[in-house]
Amino acid sequence: MQVNEWIFIAIAILASWVFPAMPLVIARFLQPRRPNKIKQETYECGIETVGTAWVQFKVQYYLYALVFLVFDIEVVFLFPWAVAYNQLPLFAFVEMGIFIALLGVALAYAWRKGALEWG
Amino acid sequence: MQNVDIVQWVAFIVLSVLTLGGGFMVARDRNLFHGALWLLVSLFGVAGLFVLLAAPFLAAVQVLVYMGAIVILIIFAIMLTRRVMGEREQTNNQWPIGLAMSALAFLVIAFILWQATVSTSAGVRPLLPSAPGGAVSIDSIVTFGKSLVDPGQYALPFELASLLLTGAMIGAIVIAREEG
Amino acid sequence: MIEFLTNAGWNKDVATFVAIVLGVIAVSSFGLIWIIFSIWLERKIAGRIQDRVGPNRTGPYGLFQTFADIGKLLTKEDITPEGADKFVYNIAPLLSVVAVILIWAVIPFSSIWIGADINVGALYFTAVGSFGTLAILLAGWSSNNKYALLGAFRVTAQLISYEVPMVLSILVPVLLAGTMSMQGIVQAQHIWYIFAVPITAGIFFTSSLAEVGRSPFDLIEAESEIVAGFNIEYTGMKFGMFYAAEFIHAFTICVLTAVLFLGGWRGPGANLEGVVGGIIGFGFLFVKSAALYFLVMLIRNTVPRVRIDQMMAFNWKFLVPLSLVNVLVVALISRLFLPDYGAAQNMASTATGLGAFLISLIGPGALAELPRTIVSLIANVGLWWVVSELLHRYANLERRKVIDLVTEPPQFSPEQQPTSAPAGR
Numbered sequence: 001m002q003v004n005e006w007i008f009i010a011i012a013i014l015a016s017w018v019f020p021a022m023p024l025v026i027a028r029f030l031q032p033r034r035p036n037k038i039k040q041e042t043y044e045c046g047i048e049t050v051g052t053a054w055v056q057f058k059v060q061y062y063l064y065a066l067v068f069l070v071f072d073i074e075v076v077f078l079f080p081w082a083v084a085y086n087q088l089p090l091f092a093f094v095e096m097g098i099f100i101a102l103l104g105v106a107l108a109y110a111w112r113k114g115a116l117e118w119g
Numbered sequence: 120m121q122n123v124d125i126v127q128w129v130a131f132i133v134l135s136v137l138t139l140g141g142g143f144m145v146a147r148d149r150n151l152f153h154g155a156l157w158l159l160v161s162l163f164g165v166a167g168l169f170v171l172l173a174a175p176f177l178a179a180v181q182v183l184v185y186m187g188a189i190v191i192l193i194i195f196a197i198m199l200t201r202r203v204m205g206e207r208e209q210t211n212n213q214w215p216i217g218l219a220m221s222a223l224a225f226l227v228i229a230f231i232l233w234q235a236t237v238s239t240s241a242g243v244r245p246l247l248p249s250a251p252g253g254a255v256s257i258d259s260i261v262t263f264g265k266s267l268v269d270p271g272q273y274a275l276p277f278e279l280a281s282l283l284l285t286g287a288m289i290g291a292i293v294i295a296r297e298e299g
Numbered sequence: 300m301i302e303f304l305t306n307a308g309w310n311k312d313v314a315t316f317v318a319i320v321l322g323v324i325a326v327s328s329f330g331l332i333w334i335i336f337s338i339w340l341e342r343k344i345a346g347r348i349q350d351r352v353g354p355n356r357t358g359p360y361g362l363f364q365t366f367a368d369i370g371k372l373l374t375k376e377d378i379t380p381e382g383a384d385k386f387v388y389n390i391a392p393l394l395s396v397v398a399v400i401l402i403w404a405v406i407p408f409s410s411i412w413i414g415a416d417i418n419v420g421a422l423y424f425t426a427v428g429s430f431g432t433l434a435i436l437l438a439g440w441s442s443n444n445k446y447a448l449l450g451a452f453r454v455t456a457q458l459i460s461y462e463v464p465m466v467l468s469i470l471v472p473v474l475l476a477g478t479m480s481m482q483g484i485v486q487a488q489h490i491w492y493i494f495a496v497p498i499t500a501g502i503f504f505t506s507s508l509a510e511v512g513r514s515p516f517d518l519i520e521a522e523s524e525i526v527a528g529f530n531i532e533y534t535g536m537k538f539g540m541f542y543a544a545e546f547i548h549a550f551t552i553c554v555l556t557a558v559l560f561l562g563g564w565r566g567p568g569a570n571l572e573g574v575v576g577g578i579i580g581f582g583f584l585f586v587k588s589a590a591l592y593f594l595v596m597l598i599r600n601t602v603p604r605v606r607i608d609q610m611m612a613f614n615w616k617f618l619v620p621l622s623l624v625n626v627l628v629v630a631l632i633s634r635l636f637l638p639d640y641g642a643a644q645n646m647a648s649t650a651t652g653l654g655a656f657l658i659s660l661i662g663p664g665a666l667a668e669l670p671r672t673i674v675s676l677i678a679n680v681g682l683w684w685v686v687s688e689l690l691h692r693y694a695n696l697e698r699r700k701v702i703d704l705v706t707e708p709p710q711f712s713p714e715q716q717p718t719s720a721p722a723g724r
Contacts, residue, residue, distance in 0.1 A: 003123060004315065006170050008415035009423075010130070012323045012404045013397075019327055020396035020540050027373045027536040034376065057198045059295050061456050064611070065195050066295070068459040069188040070288045071619070075466045076180050077267070077280065078626070079422060082474040084264025085630065086637060092268040093634050099281045100623055106285040107619065115292045116615040118608035152440065156387065159433070176479075179422040187429030191459060194436060198452075260418065260479065 063115045067107075074103050131171055138164030155194050162186050176260050326414040327400045330547045337546060338365045341596055348600040375535035383532065384441040391438035392533065392540035398430035399547045406554055407482040409564045409580030411573075420481035421469050424555065425462070428510065431548065432458040438541070439529035451529035453607060454512070460614045461509035467622035468503040471496050471629050472559045475671075485563035489664030493560040495675040496629055498683060500560040502622050504591075507552035509610070512545060513599055553591035554584065561587045621686060632678055636671040643667035 081088075081096055110116055141161025145154045162185045169178035211217070266272040339354065339362060346353025354361030379388065402424045404414040417423060432455055439451020473479050475495065476487035493500045533541065557563060564580030571579065605613070643666040 004319070005415040005417045006175070007126065007316075008319050008322060009401075009404055009417065010167075011319055012327070012401055012414070015320070015323050016327055016397045016400040017393060019331060019400060020393045020543075023369075023373065023536050023539065024393075027375075027377065030373050031535060032374075032376050035378075057195075057452070059199065061452050062192070062195045062199055063292065063295055064456045064460055065188070065192045066291050067288065067615070068463060069184070069192055070284050071463045072184050072188045072466070073284060074281065075463070075470065076184055077277065078467075078470055079473065079479065080176065080260050080264035081267055082264070082470050083477060083479055084261045084268075085474050085633070086477045087261065088265060088268060090634055091270075093630050095268045095274060095278065096630065097627060098278060100627060102278075102281045102285050104620070104623060106288045107615075107623075109289050110292055111616065113292055113296065115296065116611065118611050156437075175417055175419045176422065179419045179426045182426035183422060183429060187426060187432065187462075188459070191432065191436065191455065194440075 060118060063110075067110055067115065070106065071103070074099070127171060130167065134164045134167040134171065136164075137161065138168065151197055152194070155190060155197065158193070159186055159190055162190070173259075176263065322414055323404070326403045326406075330400060330403055330551065331543075333550055334543055334546045335365045337550060337592070338368065341546075344593070344596050345600050348597070369539070372536050372539035377535045377537065378532075380443055380532045383443045387437050387441035388532075389537075391434050391441060392537045392544075394434035394437065395431055395544040396540050396547070398427055398434060399544050399551055401427040401430070402551050402555070405481050406558060407485050407563055408584060409577040410482075410486075410570060411577050412581065413482050416480055416482045418478070418480045418483075421473050421479045421484065421559075424481075425466055425469060429462065431544065432462075434544075435529055438533070442529070442532035444532050447529050447531050450531070454529055457607065457610060458510060458512075460611060461506045461618075464502050464614065464618040464622040465506040465510060467619070467626060468499045468506065469559065470626055471499040474626075474630060474633060481558060481563075485558055485565060488562040488565060489662060490668045490672045491560065491562040491565075495668075495672040496560075496625075496679060497676070498621070498625055498679045499629065500556065502618060502625065503559065504552075504556050506614075506618060507556065508595065508598070509614070511548045511552055513549050513595060549595055550588065550592055553595060554588040556591055557584055557587035561591075563587075625682065628678055628682055629675060632675045633671060636674050638667040638671055640664065640667045 077099070078096070081092065085092060138161050141157045141159075141164060144157040145161065148154050148157060162181060166178045166181040166186070169175070169181055267277050268274055342364065343353040343361065354364040357363040357367045379385065405417060405420040405423055407413040407416070435458070436451050436455050439447045439449075439454070442448070472484050472492050475492060476484040478484065478487070564584045566579070566583040570576060643664070646666065
């Protein structure tokens with residue numbers, strides 16, 4: 001039954017935090033601790049920082065995340081289709097072809113409108 | 120009660136706390152970015168609940184799409200529109216009315232659910248059917264896949280979903296490029 | 300499964316629980332123990348490729364180099380920048396390692412050894428991998444540092460972009476095997492999938508390389524750019540966590556590629572019963588992964604780094620359309636040449652002479668998949684030919700544009716025309 005498998009996953013999720021935490025705890029004992037105002041300043045190539053840490057956020061990042069999201073959801077629809085595919089009639093291929101073609105249109109639109117450019 | 124049932128109840132309680140607590144803290148935490156992080160906690164709880172409901176595919180989808188894509192999109196949107204390093208004062212003056220309305224909605228929904236499930240069966244049922252031949256079978260995904268392309272079942276909503284996604288992407292690109 | 304060890308006298312549930320905990324520890328430790336060796340291996344091989352010796356002072360052949368590195372990182376002072384968000388700042392490196400360790404829970408080490416054979420294994424490891432992306436974003440934001448934030452944005456954009464072709468290429472083994480379970484995919488590979496869908500294997504390998512952030516996509520750790528990116532403000536062991544996570548992740552994708560496309564633990568003798576078969580299968584998986592890891596190191600030391608806009612263009616304009624077309628092509632062929640295991644079994648039991656000998660060599664499963672594999676291979680070659688033709692046309696177009704630009708005589712407008720008379724008198 002699948003219950004044991006998911007219990008494994010649950011325990012793995014809890015226990016896997018221990019593995020990276022161990023070296024950090026060890027380091028906590030081994031490291032020197034001399035806090036110093038200058039050391040703790042934000043790093044900016046050795047000069048004084050100017051203004052708070054706020055960068056001009058290009059809209060490009062948002063567009064990439066958006067296109068990624070749409071394709072992610074598309075792939076999520078494709079997975080059950082792929083699992084059942086060997087037992088489906090040929091028509092299933094056509095349906096999926098339409099599905100992918102529509103999203104290909106979306107990708108082509110994004111491409112033409114320059115939503116995929118970095119600059 | 121069997122050990123499996125105890126485990127399931129404990130898991131349910133923990134996951135519910137994560138989901139509800141995370142959702143509550145999203146609204147409560149003044150820092151906007153922390154709100155997005157609490158959303159992560161809440162969504163993780165929902166994914167765990169999907170596992171408890173014997174829908175592992177949906178749990179994986181929840182983590183992949185919601186936690187891996189939508190939260191990143193939300194964070195990008197936050198960064199795009201405002202400075203996030205500070206905390207905000209509460210600017211909503213209608214919060215007593217909001218509280219009353221949400222409490223009312225909660226009572227109504229709880230009542231409906233109570234009527235439909237618990238009060239009609241003898242006592243409380245365990246969540247995951249542990250009887251042999253229960254819902255936990257590998258074929259559930261195959262069935263799901265078949266139902267997606269079966270013209271008599273969900274083929275039309277399936278294709279419409281792709282149309283919807285295409286439309287959403289085109290619309291968002293149009294809007295985003297005007298601003299940028 | 301590992302739980303059969305302690306069912307002796309204990310309560311069954313407790314025994315299962317203990318076995319599960321031990322299994323978790325074993326599975327998680329494997330990757331961690333491996334990187335102690337692989338960091339040294341990486342530096343030695345990098346040195347040899349660059350015609351130098353590599354570390355050879357600490358211990359024989361420099362074998363204890365990793366311990367020296369760990370010791371150094373452990374004793375560095377942990378400087379938290381002012382204004383950093385303490386909780387998130389500390390969680391991010393942990394999350395980065397956790398994301399990679401969790402992938403190991405679904406990897407089939409042999410026919411009887413697997414952490415958790417959930418029936419959505421292929422989707423699970425993709426989902427968990429996205430935690431790593433989150434970890435980097437959190438690290439960049441919580442450092443309260445412009446450069447860290449900028450670096451984190453670029454890295455996140457790179458990682459989420461390359462997740463699309465990666466997930467699309469995972470779709471193909473799932474399609475061919477008819478299941479999302481990792482153990483199921485390995486057991487369905489009577490013929491290794493790399494022979495049937497080499498383009499998909501290439502897409503998966505390349506996009507996974509970009510996901511990890513290894514060369515040639517290592518803008519993440521590009522020391523010469525943006526001053527080391529999102530982990531500027533991390534010192535000591537926390538930085539070590541990011542470093543370790545990247546190494547483990549690099550090996551993990553080699554193991555995943557081996558499982559999905561190279562038949563995992565399959566090989567002669569891996570189907571034996573009991574522990575012997577398990578060890579043989581594990582050995583096969585390890586050898587395949589190590590070979591791929593050598594390929595990763597080779598690529599790192601020979602291919603120059605890619606610029607971020609080239610990386611994005613490569614992903615969205617080449618890999619994504621290619622993987623979409625690839626899925627369609629494989630789906631069509633798989634439908635038309637469905638492997639018929641029943642017919643193959645019949646052939647196996649009724650064949651005589653040379654036929655029987657050949658069939659007994661490769662097994663009836665492989666026989667059933669042979670037509671699909673061969674046709675699919677031919678289709679892949681054809682697809683690749685089409686793609687390279689398109690790329691040639693595109694490259695010629697670009698070349699012509701540059702040539703036109705260069706050889707065009709510069710046009711002066713009348714006011715700027717250099718006159719023969721000097722400006723002054």
